[in-house]
Amino acid sequence: MRVQRLCPSSSPPQSIPKFVVLKGAYSSCPIAGEIFNPYWQNATCSPFTTPQAPCELGNRAVYSINVAGPSDIQAGLEFAAKKNIRVVIRNTGIDYLGQSTGQGALALWTYNLKSTELIANYQSPAYSGRAIKLGAGVIAGEAYEAVKDSGYRIVAPECGLTGVVGGYVQAGGQSQLVTAYGLAADQVLEWELVTPDGEYLIATPENNTDLYWALAGGGGGTYGVVLSATFKVYPEGPVAGGAMVVQGDNITALFEAIEIWFSMAPSFVEKSSNNIQFFVTNDTLTILNFVLPDQNASSVHDLLVPFLPELDRLSLDYNLTVAEYPSYLDSFIASYGPLPYGNLCPSFPLISSRLIPRTTVLDPIANQQLIALYRNITNGGTWWIGCSFLNVDDSAESVRPRHPPNSVHPAWRDAIAYCNPQTHQPYDWANLGAVSALRKMLVRNIFPALEAATPGGANLNELDPTYGGDWKAAFYGSNYDRLLSIKHANDPHRLMYGLFAVGSDEFTIDGAGRLCEA
Known part of the structure; x- marks a missing residue:
């Protein structure tokens, strides 16, 4: 089995400009390599330190691809496999577990995949009706704006800055509408993704069923790189x-x-x-x-x-x-603030x-x-x-x-x-x-x-x-063994890793911050 390490042969520059912090402890600016959780920033390049303090990358990714379509992902995965570099998927960077960053990593930046498409009559064996297709970079506030004039509501995050299609829905997805309709993961009709082996495909309950099942609740950044997801929507009302x-x-x-x-x-x-x-x-x-x-x-x-x-x-x-x-959207804004960002993000x-x-x-x-x-x-x-x-x-x-x-x-x-x-x-x-x-x-x-x-x-x-x-x-329960089998089947070279992700115990991070086979 190939060993995956965070030690590329040529070292990139280790100094970057200090960033501006907005909205508390994180920046809402769309910066490709920036992360929002102070734990992963580790006070490196912090605006709260003195001007004389060194500004280093720390846990931030050192390579980044601004993903515009499946070919960008395929090229990035091929590069990472050839150079033996860790791969992470980064959208907004709002991520407690640091799965969207990693020392020495290549980040596939999906933030600019902003497409929204209302589908008047989605048809499948399991569902017929109204739906919406969201690109991986669409944040919650943008998703609410996409449906507000359509007469429909969507199960989406309470923090307007949170990406809908990434780790949020792939880990279940809480919302104030879940009792009415189920978790966000329960709303997914199909996933558009590139597997770690570079295959572009659509996963639904009828096709590529294992991947559909795993992506809807089994954790993000593990089984493939998602470009979009299609969700059920529901009639708006009081x-x-x-x-x-x-x-x-x-x-x-x-x-x-x-x-x-x-x-x-x-x-x-x-x-x-x-x-x-x-x-x-x-x-x-x-x-x-x-x-x-x-x-x-x-x-x-x-x-x-x-x-x-x-x-x-x-x-x-x-x-x-x-x-x-x-409408639900009026209720949402009354509790969480105006779109697109709101005022109750963590x-x-x-x-x-x-x-x-x-x-x-x-x-x-x-x-x-x-x-x-x-x-x-x-x-x-x-x-x-x-x-x-x-x-x-x-x-x-x-x-x-x-x-x-x-x-x-x-x-x-x-x-x-x-x-x-x-x-x-x-x-x-x-x-x-x-x-x-x-x-x-x-x-x-x-x-x-x-x-x-x-x-x-x-x-x-x-x-x-x-x-x-x-x-x-705690995070997967009785689903873990099946999820691990799906992980191994779709990521045989083990390109995708995240803290507490399925299969993550097959690796360890050494004292120098390198990710190596356990």
């Missing part, structure tokens, strides 16, 4: 929404209310199209938004009928606002994710233990827990279609929520020692306790790169 803040001086009463809130989660979202996004701090329960598609404001009040008396009983104050929106806090099984919240003892853990985590105000109540199982065919065969982690189908412990403040460039201490607290203390309290899985898109648990079980 959305009931609103927000609520619950607080009080009695913290014990507050967390009792949060425990009740979680115990009621199944009644909020099962056999419905409802999603509820909220967060838990050391002194509040804040519902950022209710998203009740194709309903009116009275539905929000009906939803809360069993919960509000509990707040009164516990003498907790709350402020509830209810709204009706003419500034890369320390973060990890966990799927919450419905069996956990339905078990009074398990639910009590989970909320006690949340209280312990948030105590002191450094950490908070961001969550969404959702349901993407196949129990409500009258609400959403059954999901197609795909490699989405089975734990998603058993989940009633996904929750992310994260820091309040964005990355502290001025105190990297404090950041390191918080990261150790997250991966060594907080996250193992959460895993013990919530058996199942995690969201691959929102995870700290220093995670030390059983990543195969």
